[in-house]
Amino acid sequence: MPKILTIDDSKTIRMIIQRAFKEYDCTVLEAANGDDGLKAAAEHKPDIIILDITMPHMDGIQMLTHLRERGDQTPVVMLTAEGGATSVQRAQGLGIAEYIAKPFQNEALVEKVSKVLPLARKAA
């Protein structure tokens, strides 16, 4: 079953993402900051990571930099309120697959993730 790892310090966003994908055949794993996200990525080997930028301890850009430095090329979708042109360019320079600026609709998130990781709906 495909695994999605969401890394966001906001429990609200993690709950929205769980809800957005609940009708799809996939597992959504959670981490609340970049440190925990790196550990979760190493342990669970997700198929895709949905990553915030502004987080305590280690932000999303630092986390993505560490991830790539250790050779992990897991596709990353940035989902963040930090949508200024400079931040977008920095994230793109680190090889992200997609970028979504908050606020967002669940359908848009599922569509962006599905471009990278085809998802099947759960059988009724």
Add this chain to the structure above:
Amino acid sequence: MPPPLTENTFKESIEHAVQNVFHTMLQKSAAPVHGASPVPTTEPWSRPDDLGGTIAVGSVGFAGDICGLVYLYLSETLAHQAVQGMLGMTPDEVASAGREVISDVIGELTNMTVGVFKNRIHDLGYPCKLTIPTVVWGSNIAIQPTRGTVRRTYVFRVDGHSVIADLIFKET
């Protein structure tokens, strides 16, 4: 040198931000209150009657070529409705979820609002980064900016409730 930020830039940017976030995340319209366009001031603003009880105040800052804070004020009732809208909960589920969940939703709503506002300012030539959201609850809360700041206050109506966006900038 980037163009100077005008009163119209602040007004349009915050109105766009509040309306975009409330529409996208809560499917609610946020109407700017006519005649509430601010005059920059350091004085506290007068509180609408419906924000007289317990309120939630979310705040997110931005720092860089321009520095400031935005406070978002919501009544407790509207805060509960925001949780229902964002997390798909019933009123009973919101009540049993507790203050921590409601605060997290208000923090994220503020984060998104300030993010949209800040990104416009950023792209006009004033790069800056967002801070982590905070939320406080209480009644009779008054936030007094320190010296060297300029305050702009904007009022919106959402489903019959007042929402205040209070912008406090460090003077440059």
